[in-house]
Amino acid sequence: MEKVYLDNAATTCIREEVIASMCEALEGCYGNPSSTHSFGRSAKTGIEKARKTIAARLGARPGEIIFTSGGTEADNMILRCAVRDLGVRTLITTRIEHHAVLHTAQALAGESGIRLEYVPLDADGNPRLEALEKLLQADDSRKLVSLMHVNNEIGNLTDLQAVSAICRQHGALFHSDTVQSIGHFPWDVQQTPVDFATAAAHKFHGPKGVGFAYIRKDTGLGPLILGGSQERGYRAGTEAYHNILGLETALEAAYANLEQEREHIVGLKKYFIDKLRDSIPGVAFNGLSADPERSTYTLVNVRLPLSEEQGQLLLFHLDLKGIACSKGSACQSGSTGASHVLAEILPEEEMAKPSLRFSFSHYNGREELDYTVGVLKEFVESQVGKAV
Template sequence: MSPIYLDNAATTPIDKEVLEVMYTSMQENFGNPSSTHQFGRKAKSAVETARKNIAKHFNVSASEIIFTAGGTEADNLILHNAILNLNVKRIITSKIEHHAVLHMCSYLKKTYNISVDYVTVDKFGSINLSHLEELLSNTNDKTLVSLMHINNEIGTILPIDEVAVLCKKQDALFHSDTVQAIGHYTIDLQKTSLDFIAASAHKFHGPKGVGFAFFRKGFGILPMLHGGNQENGARSSTENVHAILGMEKGLEIAISNLEKDRNYIESLKLYFISELQKISDNIQFNGLSSDLEKSSYTILSVRFPVINEMLLFSLDLAGIAVSGGSACQSGSNKGSHVLSEILVDKEADKTSIRFSFSKYTTKEDIDVTILKLKELL
């Protein structure tokens, strides 16, 4: 049996066209973009063309896109800049954010004595908008709201336009980790008043180790990395030319085929849900992950009516790759901070698995996985 990969929220296989673009670049475009000779100018031109093309997908200008080593760095750069450069004294976030945000907020609070407040979430992982409005209105301190567009563990979608309206009403800055959304959902940054977003190429069939941060025009950027003054002074370090071009291609493919891929993946998710429910009526879905309108069509977080610490390992032995939560926490003995926050202890102790799909997932993959789950359960 061929291995089955159902952990696409952790990372996606690289598209063959992306590989071809990167391979060609490695052969023909090896110059340093900071060099003034023809080899450097060629590399610089390729990077800036990629920046323009990526910016067009979000209806923003190229100068608002800063290339990074991935989503984590983008989140860190945005939060760090808000405190050190934009006079933000307070961050409002939630306890189910990615650790790229939560750990950075803790660091900034400890180091710079800022305030960090947490908006409440319900048992589905949905933000309490009334509480957010209350938090926004109870201080005059310069505030940044940091809430992820799609939760990477349970797939719950933030009502991003509603949050943007609340932030604008209270003159707060709005940052969203959009890592799980980009390449899967349309984001027009002229229609949605987001000030900052973060992206990572390997979530939409691009290469690892590259992403970008969006800073809305008018916000200066104080770098975290100092040295060569690249990215117009926002991030020192020689640009990863081949990966940037791969990211550009991966995003182009994803957005060009978005509707077709979404319809296909949604059908697989619905089929998987129906087959799981045939196994047991007691199987539940964490957050809103069984709701295609309120959760990502690529993520399904399943809570089984048992405590089986070997289930993940047993699936892996059978050649089926899935996740027990966030892959960023692999190697950690701690349980999911997201599930611990939204579930009562009795439910959080049950075995939960995150299945996540891509355009490369097949119905046969689902059928084989269902058969193995029946056997193991």
């Protein structure tokens, strides 16, 4: 088998219909959406149609969807502008958020003097809600809570309904990084009343370089990027219509095929876990990634029974065998440090063992998983020097 792609949490391949829609836009709708002539009006009409389509999928108003370059920009915009415009003086998050949130929160604490608080985690990596409530009760400062829905490394699902209820009870704003969940889980902002959420098209088979922020109406949030009046005044700069159309097409396809594709991927994940347990004694799974009820169906984080020294060449070996996976977030792949997520939930002796994130899409099949498990088994056997 030449190539096996199991790194869909990092990015996904683009659906054929998305490519077709983007090519159509590039060829036939190249006007500047801010221009008043027919070429510009055509592009503007397409953007507003996409905005309405996405809003309808999320139970939002069209004006609450703001197109961005992706999840990182959307997270930055929401956190930074909440501190600047909404009087936020306390930002509450966890130490296992995506770095788009963590690094922004840390920068804000240094730049703006806000207080940064971290919700303690339980042994599985879930935020302790009773601890969150205590942080919200600590004083009467304006607070913003930022907790991701799906952890991008271990797949844990945060109970957003419970978090939202606690935030509303204490008058706190609630932002959720939903980059790993929008397009994979049904979403309705009326049923799960977050104030802010974020998405990136390339996580659900759309193009890179485009996403959106959901900003609840009348929050008072201002723009991060200044210039023209594009995106309802929230984000200056000429919109990339072809990317926005690709985002719309990808999101529509994701939800139109959600049940069928989810069933397929759930089967793959269960098969992979069972196959690993049967083939490699001592294999373990980080966080709740092996729990079908409390983790996303799209990924599993695997810890192999090897020492740090034995596992040094594992990722390189898999790459040579044509298997794509990751140690953690693709955004930190250039870092030599350990996963900040696993460091929060694993004891030191377990942290030393090699862990890998495998993430799936409907394009994967069982034969790819058989091949991957075989390669992993062979590697483990070669390192321990005896059959496992």
